[in-house]
Amino acid sequence: MFLTFDIIEEHMAMNIQQQNDLSLVLEAQKGSSESFGRLYDIYIKKIYEFVYFKTLNKEVAEDVTSTVFLKAWDKIKQFKEGSFSAWLYMIARNAVTDHYRREKFHDDIDDCWDLSDGADFLGQIDNDLNVEIIREAMKSLKTQEREILIMRFWLGLSFREIAERLEKKEGAIKMSLSRTLKSLKTKVPLAIIILWPGIINICKKMN
């Protein structure tokens, strides 16, 4: 009963959020900077962290995040329908890819986890991060699988929220994550990947 209520509550909250987003988008499309400013306030931290976990570098994350919101503001009139957050995350995803393409690491790099061994990788991430332990596992995943992991455990999004941002079915997201975890189980200590950000979220709320 509790879980059912929880789910309904989450669905309602998401619907309200989407409606709010859309009304703000409509105003922004008419030129209201105040409305876009409110959208910005809602998503700036989420997008920044999404980008950060795909780049693991503060400077890069800030640059890419700047690009994301500037582009969103520039192209706001091109947003027609669907979820604004999905649209924004798509811009963010592309911006990260563009960043690595521009940096000429490789043409097919979607985020820092695709970087090759050695200085390329370590030179691009904040040196105080202990990422080597999970790097091998992440490298073995497809981009979308990594994103689901990041979104669920590092960004703390629910399956429904992930589904909305990736424009997939909720069930498909769950299945994908399940497959990912099983494949990772043999490669690294699973808890490290899964619990690291989960703990962060909890700790943050406690502090």
Added chain:
Amino acid sequence: MARDYKYMQENELRVILAELYVLEPSLKQHEPELIKLISKFEDIKPDTKFDAAFAARLKAEILSQKRIIETENKKGIFNLDFMNKKIYITAGSLVVISLIIFIYTSGHKNTGNINYIAESNRDNKTVLDKNNSGQAITKLAAGAFGDLSLLNNTAAPVASVGEMGSGIAANSAAHVDKVVAKRNGIMSENKSTLAVAPSVTPGSVSAGQSTKIISGPMRAVGSEKMIVPQVSFKYVYKGEALELKETSSDVYRRLKGNSQTAQELAGLISQANFPDFDIKSFSNLSMTNLSFAENKDKGLMVNLDFVEDNLNISENWDKWKIPERDACGDNQSCWDSFRLKISDVPSDKDAIAMADSFLQAHQINLEHYGAPQVDNTWRDDYNKTEDKTNYYIPEYLSVVYPLQLNGSSVLNQNGSYAGISVSLNLLKKAASGLSGLTPYNYESSSYELETNSDNIIKIAENGGWNHSYFGSAEKVETIELGTPTKSYVQLNKYTDGRNDELLVPALVFPVTKAPDSPYYYGGKFVVVPLVKEMIKDINDQPVPILYKTMGGNTPSVSVPTPATPLIRTMMK
């Protein structure tokens, strides 16, 4: 509270674990280890280093960027790169942000936000016209700007008038002086040597002329310097019969002082670290003014006034010096060698090309400004002067881009164009300044108009707004006025420390025939406001006799008009 956190922690942990077990049931067997691991992970938690200051800066950046994009789409003249976050933490970009916000944003926010509408008028406002850039005219209730009677105003700042060569004494801070001060304001700000021609003030010194030039025989009245001309002048209306049917019309008031923008900029500044003081010790900051200068040859100084919402560009004087001339000392021939010849003055076409180039280089938006006009007022004096070789050719020339309202050009109170004025330094052969650029955002409110044409003509024949009085002399020459046209006239209304910039409907009477007398230095137009309460004000006011003097301040004395038989002095 601690219990709540603990509950939250445990609850979230259980949700995470439950989800994990659903996805990977075998993990349940290791629950104690997993829970234990949780506590250890606190030490290795990655900090995403999310920076709230970064978020605030980026927000300001983005909201200013929008205006650039809008302008690009419309005009294609702005192409600034704000994409690199590293840029906007520099002082230079702050200036650019400020400028963009100032010119293209503040008005947008004003018009888009009811907070900027006077409290008492909120229920009555209607946005009449809003263009792509968000600039607008907002309709308020009738009479919303209060009493437009100028005599109710407090003294206007006129300190600079005496320097402008307008011939009006700075210490005559009464109504007429205020009018003249404003009338000369925009165009004279660039350089005092090229002010707008004064209106019909027979003694006034023309812009390009030395103050040693005397207009005619005079004698002192109440002062060693005050002299009365041998010739007097009078206006006579020779135009068609006037039929004034309009009983009311809108008056416009420019919206300015966008405190929100100023606060955003102050927010950026307040994040800076100053070695000698703590800016954070100040609170509720707003930006009132921003100035910067180019440190190069022919460098410019730029001043953004966020209170008045205007942009002024002038010479960074140190970078425009002519050392050889500065070294002339008492050597008159040396000085003369630097004097301009009439052949040095560019044609109107070339002058406009210089001004255009300057505006384009600085990407000034001319959307609300009309075709440029060169201010050749000084030529009137030049043409009248017999000894042209000794005539002092002005070193500065102004090109004015008239402000447009309802499809026509806005005028100053002497009939000259109001708008953006670009100053050209003729010695250096370069554009060197700009004034009069403001966001195009106005409120409008309806006011009752004068419909009695006899009254209007009577005021026009008294010199109109400027209400000039030529005194009496045996010889009286006639200045003929033609059929007027309706236009909007820009003026300032000072009330309780507040300076309102108004655009009011007026009739502009052209001088169709001016006296040939060398003593006559009148203007080319007589302007009469149409707003009823302003007309009453003009009828009630005393008028000064303004004569050219031998140099120094021009004294000013009032004489009674038919409407005000008592002699009142204008001196304060």
